[in-house]
Amino acid sequence: MSQLDRAELARRGADAAARLGRSGVELVALTFVDNSGISRVKAVPVARLADAAAWGVGASNSFDFFLCTDTIAPGPYSLGPVGDLRLHPDLDALTELAAQPGWAWAPALRYDQEGDPHPQDSRALAAAAVSRLAARGWSARMAFEIEWVVADSDGVPVPGPAYGFSRLTGNSAYLRELVSALDSQHVDVEQVHPEYAAGQFELTVAAADPVRAADVAVLTRETIRAVGAHHGLRASFTPKFAPGGVGNGGHVHLSLWEGARNLCSGGDGEFGLTGTAETFAAGIFTRLPALLAIGAPSVVSYLRLEPHHWAGAFTAWGLENREAPLRLVRGPAGRRATAANLEVKCFDLTANPYLVVAGLLFAGLAGLDAGARLPPPIDVDPGSLSAGAAAAAGVRRLPRSLEESVAAFEADDALKTAFGAELATTLMDVRRGELAELGGLSGEELCAVMRWLH
Ligand code: GLU
Ligand code: MG
Numbered sequence: 001m002s003q004l005d006r007a008e009l010a011r012r013g014a015d016a017a018a019r020l021g022r023s024g025v026e027l028v029a030l031t032f033v034d035n036s037g038i039s040r041v042k043a044v045p046v047a048r049l050a051d052a053a054a055w056g057v058g059a060s061n062s063f064d065f066f067l068c069t070d071t072i073a074p075g076p077y078s079l080g081p082v083g084d085l086r087l088h089p090d091l092d093a094l095t096e097l098a099a100q101p102g103w104a105w106a107p108a109l110r111y112d113q114e115g116d117p118h119p120q121d122s123r124a125l126a127a128a129a130v131s132r133l134a135a136r137g138w139s140a141r142m143a144f145e146i147e148w149v150v151a152d153s154d155g156v157p158v159p160g161p162a163y164g165f166s167r168l169t170g171n172s173a174y175l176r177e178l179v180s181a182l183d184s185q186h187v188d189v190e191q192v193h194p195e196y197a198a199g200q201f202e203l204t205v206a207a208a209d210p211v212r213a214a215d216v217a218v219l220t221r222e223t224i225r226a227v228g229a230h231h232g233l234r235a236s237f238t239p240k241f242a243p244g245g246v247g248n249g250g251h252v253h254l255s256l257w258e259g260a261r262n263l264c265s266g267g268d269g270e271f272g273l274t275g276t277a278e279t280f281a282a283g284i285f286t287r288l289p290a291l292l293a294i295g296a297p298s299v300v301s302y303l304r305l306e307p308h309h310w311a312g313a314f315t316a317w318g319l320e321n322r323e324a325p326l327r328l329v330r331g332p333a334g335r336r337a338t339a340a341n342l343e344v345k346c347f348d349l350t351a352n353p354y355l356v357v358a359g360l361l362f363a364g365l366a367g368l369d370a371g372a373r374l375p376p377p378i379d380v381d382p383g384s385l386s387a388g389a390a391a392a393a394g395v396r397r398l399p400r401s402l403e404e405s406v407a408a409f410e411a412d413d414a415l416k417t418a419f420g421a422e423l424a425t426t427l428m429d430v431r432r433g434e435l436a437e438l439g440g441l442s443g444e445e446l447c448a449v450m451r452w453l454h
Helices: 006-022 046-055 061-065 122-135 165-170 172-184 210-230 275-286 288-295 353-370 387-393 402-410 413-419 421-438 443-450
Strands: 027-033 039-045 057-059 085-089 103-111 139-144 146-151 189-194 200-205 234-236 252-258 317-319 326-329 341-344
Touching: 006 046, 027 046, 027 085, 027 122, 027 353, 039 046, 039 057, 039 210, 046 085, 061 421, 103 122, 103 210, 122 139, 122 210, 122 353, 139 200, 139 210, 139 353, 146 210, 165 172, 165 189, 172 189, 172 200, 172 210, 200 210, 210 234, 210 353, 252 275, 252 353, 275 288, 275 326, 275 341, 275 353, 288 341, 288 353, 288 402, 288 421, 353 413, 402 413, 402 421, 413 421, 421 443
Parallel strands: 027 103, 317 326
Antiparallel strands: 027 039, 057 085, 085 103, 139 252, 146 200, 146 234, 189 200, 252 341, 326 341
16 A cells, blocks of 8 residues: 555645746756765656656656766666656655746655655655654754855866955855845755865755755755856865865764753763763764765765865764864853754765765664763874874774775664665665776876766
8 A cells, every 4th residue: 555645645736836836936856866976856847746746757766776977887676777766746845946946846755656665765764764763752953064166167166265255255146146045945054154175165054854954955055056057157066176185075963852952962971962962973983984885975085085184084083173073063152052963074965965864863873772982082183193092092094995985884784774775785886886987097087077976
């Protein structure tokens, strides 16, 4: 029996279509993020929205096997060119696109033709992780930070010093249109600023329910691209725009809540962590090598994960330590009860944000099951420790290549079980496919291939 209430979905879809039609929307983009981190899309005229909500829009099963280069990888779960899935727009997340007049967007959930959820649907997996947490009496709030390089139509980064007011001034019309578009799309922007690397900017948003946070990550990135096009500017979200420079991160902020109480603050543990938040954080910390196969999932991700680049390349955690892949952000005194959160810094924007949500929540839950504990925090650049001091503190390099993080994921039974055999296997097949295709390229060649893909 299908889990879809098709009559109700058709009714709600018709209501939404009427509302969108009154605001001049003609087309609705339905997206899902694939296993290589690319957002893929099908669009329907607004008059078809009710039908799409009830019955879905056809999409090949082969999308699960797409590499970021659009090669289709083989795998034991692949049906090749055979088979069909249905993309159902999530009407609760339907959004008019301010920078693409006449368009609206909805993230889709993928079902099979019988109306059952597709086992490789990453948004459904993220929702399942949220439910698992809720069954234990907790909730999480999350936010993805977006860093990107703004370049002219020739691909040359816009000028101006790191954090420089002049870089902001030179792009103030672009930034204003961007924030205003996001605001009208109900994305709660907290801050925008020029970042360290050439042409780089960063935008941060308020924490939200984890699935919503991943939706916002998808929507924000596409809005950045669309607004850029109005100004003759291109946006690059690649982890490394050029070899040697500072990279683009996709840091994730996460706080754990019990009702209205933030468990990252007000406890008797290190820096005010509660015991629950510490074991949850330790679940993430001990699994960082495996989680990198989800959060830093590209060959190019490992050009970014270098010491001394604020990317978090070592097994270290600390208070406000920007060289630690897991950073406790406590916030100012007087505000910690709401502000305190954990930041995972070693991830980048080639990751599928729904898989990142699922991976972090399942890892945290595994930490709770195991009663995991954090090691002592590190309050220096871990890359500056002598070999002896690093060994004594248990500080090692995180995986230095995608091969290493794939091996760590494949050795992690808790994560593989949580993701399910079909998705866990296919994800690693996709990683291996990208390694085979891109692993032999020079840094320059790799950056060139990846620069405008995500
Ligand atoms: N751009 C750095 C990265 O690759 C992060 C800088 C920061 O801490 O905001 O993650
Ligand atoms: Mg930053």
